[in-house]
Amino acid sequence: MKKLFLVGFSFFAMNAMAQNINFGLKAGLVFNADKGAVKAFNGVIEEKGKGSVGYQGGAMVRIKAGGLYVQPELLYTAFKNEFEDGGETIDVKKSRLDIPVNVGKTFAMGLVQVQTGPVFSLNFEDTIDSDGINFPDADDRDKISLGWQIGTGVNIKNLNVDLRYEFGLGKTVSKYVISEFGEFQTENRSNMLNLSVGYFF
Structure with a gap:
């Protein structure tokens, strides 16, 4: 009898936990407002650049507990x-793997959400395109960077629309040695508005 009770309780706990965990996919646009900087050993080539629209996509898990x-x-x-x-025109293109971990709360019967949390970034590619000529990846870079996100969103059944502002907690530096330009480095700090659409299964 005791074993049967334990099996039943375990099944109930697992079922309750499964109802509070949702997996999903998301994709969207990132609006990079950071101007960045390119610095050579003989001084600054261009202190103020301009940002552009990028993209992101991947997987997410939402774990509900205690409201x-x-x-x-x-x-x-x-x-x-x-x-x-x-x-x-010189484009400094960056690719990274982002791991945001946001804590949030929903309101209005789950329709509206607010959230905040850190984002850990693994920087794995920094390339340069100068008037259609592509140059190799950076010779050295800050491989890990840390930022913070704050945002809101709406939930319509399994569909999630998410808007976040992300700011870097430090600069990310990449160093290059290219014969056409010499030795120099680029600097940027995350300053992004992220708009995404996701779906929980």
């Missing part, structure tokens, strides 16, 4: 900074 939820995600993110030097 709150925790939502870790795994996202591929790509964006760039644009610079001009001597009439040439």
